[in-house]
Amino acid sequence: NTSMQVILSSGTLGAAFQAALLGIPSIAYSVDVDSGDELEGNEELEPILRTIVRESATYVLRNGMPRGVDVISINFPRKVNRDIRVKLVRASKLKFSEKIDVRVDPRGGKYYWLFGSLIEPEEGTDTYVVHKEENIALTPLALDMNVIGPREEVNMDSLIRLVNILNDALMRLQNSR
């Protein structure tokens, strides 16, 4: 679920936003796999997912969401390097170039197939971290698309503390293997 393009149409983020609107702290997790089968029994990825989910959920349960943050989105890459890290990054705007394929059904009616191909991601964004670096992107989001009016101040210290806790847990995991 990297990029605003995907965030705005993801069911996972949609559920997290609806919970956050009701005041329930929400973290959305997503892995860059084509199907859940790629996760089952994946001995590389599974311990990392377990560690990050447990540590991030524990942090928020203990400390609450960092002030100014409504939802945290965490995105895992498909492949795992030995030195994988969590990075605190913005969501990029786009991820796919959108194309529409016009097709014709057996009765001669037209139908449309919406598809896209990955575009070159901008450095320092979630798409870059997940798809280029193969690291884990942690992206804090607010339920506020207003361009006018005040914005709640963000507790950056709390976000950085969370990222450090996650990276410490990853290091312990890597050292224990």
Place this chain on the structure above:
Amino acid sequence: NTSMQVILSSGTLGAAFQAALLGIPSIAYSVDVDSGDELEGNEELEPILRTIVRESATYVLRNGMPRGVDVISINFPRKVNRDIRVKLVRASKLKFSEKIDVRVDPRGGKYYWLFGSLIEPEEGTDTYVVHKEENIALTPLALDMNVIGPREEVNMDSLIRLVNILNDALMRLQNSR
């Protein structure tokens, strides 16, 4: 489509966001009616809708979207006062309190009915302007839920010019009747 709660689940805004992601300037219009029937032949509301849609679309076609704005959401009230005005306001966070009614189907299975009642709107927001004041709310939105990183500067002059053009057009319409 007032409040972030509704904006994040509205199909109209969803279409506008997808267009804006592809760089197409988008304005989302919505009227606070229960059914389209309330609009057909509504001699009070129709000339106002026509005027605001024509003038706002013309402004954006001529000048482009104001810098820093991806989508403009315009919300009309159900009833029209003689001195109705357009107001430039933020989207509120919530509009409805959400409740879930647990029901039982004829075979004994449970099903759930999601419903909500209007909550007291905060002054100076879209929900207040549309539902309390019965004015028209113009809400500029950005495709950016990031809490970290830079934000594009907003061309407030262009937004205020647009609102003034719409209010001038409403005045001319009211004086011509």
